[in-house]
Amino acid sequence: MPKVKTLGVDGNWVLHRAFHTQKYEARDPGAIIMRNFVSMVCKDALLFRATHILVAFDGARIFRHKLFPLYKANRNGETDGKSPYDYLDGLKTYLAECGIYCVQHHKYEADDVLCSLVHATKGDVAISTKDKDAYQYVDHRVTLIDSTAKPVVSLLRHKDIEKKFGVAPELCLDLQTLVGDSIDNIPKLLNRAPAIKGLQKWGSLKAWLAADLELRQQLRGQKEALKLNRLLVKLVPDIPSVEARAVEWNKSADMPNSYIALREFANPRSKGLF
Numbered sequence: 643m644p645k646v647k648t649l650g651v652d653g654n655w656v657l658h659r660a661f662h663t664q665k666y667e668a669r670d671p672g673a674i675i676m677r678n679f680v681s682m683v684c685k686d687a688l689l690f691r692a693t694h695i696l697v698a699f700d701g702a703r704i705f706r707h708k709l710f711p712l713y714k715a716n717r718n719g720e721t722d723g724k725s726p727y728d729y730l731d732g733l734k735t736y737l738a739e740c741g742i743y744c745v746q747h748h749k750y751e752a753d754d755v756l757c758s759l760v761h762a763t764k765g766d767v768a769i770s771t772k773d774k775d776a777y778q779y780v781d782h783r784v785t786l787i788d789s790t791a792k793p794v795v796s797l798l799r800h801k802d803i804e805k806k807f808g809v810a811p812e813l814c815l816d817l818q819t820l821v822g823d824s825i826d827n828i829p830k831l832l833n834r835a836p837a838i839k840g841l842q843k844w845g846s847l848k849a850w851l852a853a854d855l856e857l858r859q860q861l862r863g864q865k866e867a868l869k870l871n872r873l874l875v876k877l878v879p880d881i882p883s884v885e886a887r888a889v890e891w892n893k894s895a896d897m898p899n900s901y902i903a904l905r906e907f908a909n910p911r912s913k914g915l916f
Contacts, residue, residue, distance in 0.1 A: 808834070
C-alpha cells in the first residue's frame with residue numbers, strides 16, 4: 643500500500659504571495675491570484691510527493707483577540723486600498739473545484755489547523771509555511787517547506803530547528819512565551835539571548851523558574867503576562883473537524899482524480915504553463 647504523505651498549507655501566507663505577484667493592470671486579477679495560488683500549492687505537493695492536501699486559512703473571530711485585543715494589531719495587508727482577502731471567498735470555491743480540501747474555522751488561525759493536522763496524521767507531513775510558530779510542532783515526521791527561499795527551496799526538519807531558532811522544537815513554545823513576537827504584537831518579557839541560554843541549561847521554562855531565583859525576581863509581577871503569552875503562542879492540537887479528515891486520510895493514500903490532474907497542471911514541463 644502506498645504511504646500516506648500529507649501536505650498542509652498556510653493559506654494566508656500563500657494568498658499574500660499570490661496577491662503581491664499578480665499584475666494590477668490585468669483585467670481579471672482574481673483569476674490570476676487563484677491561478678498563482680494553486681500553482682504554488684501544487685509545486686510544493688510535487689516536491690513532497692503528497693497524497694493529500696489541506697489548505698488552512700485564518701478564521702474571522704480568532705480566540706486570541708478576545709484574550710488580547712492588541713493581538714496582531716500592527717498588521718496591514720492592504721495595497722493601494724486592495725486586500726488579499728477580497729479574493730478569499732472566490733479562492734475557496736476554486737480550491738474546492740480543484741479537489742483541494744480547505745479549512746477556515748471561525749475562531750482558529752491557519753497555524754492552529756496545521757498543528758491539529760500534524761497531531762492527527764500518522765504518515766509523513768510537510769507544512770508549507772514561513773511562520774516560526776510552526777517550529778513548536780515539528781517532530782521526526784514533519785518537514786517545513788519554504789519555497790520562497792533562494793537560491794533553493796528551504797526544507798526544515800527537526801534537527802534543523804535548533805540551528806535556525808536557537809532551541810529544539812520541544813522548547814520553542816517556552817522560548818516564544820518569554821521573548822514574545824513583535825510580528826504578532828505579543829509583548830517581550832525577557833531578551834532572546836538569556837532566554838535561549840536558560841532554556842538550554844534547564845531544559846524547560848518550568849524547571850528554570852523552579853531552580854533560578856534570579857529569573858523569578860526578574861519576572862516578578864509578570865505571572866499573568868507569562869500565562870497570557872503562553873496562551874497566545876501555543877497552537878491548538880485538537881480541532882475536531884481537522885482530526886476527522888486526517889483520520890479519513892490515514893486510511894488511504896489514493897489521490898482523487900481532480901488532484902492527479904492538478905499535479906499535471908503544476909508540472910513545470912507541462913506545455914509552458916510556468
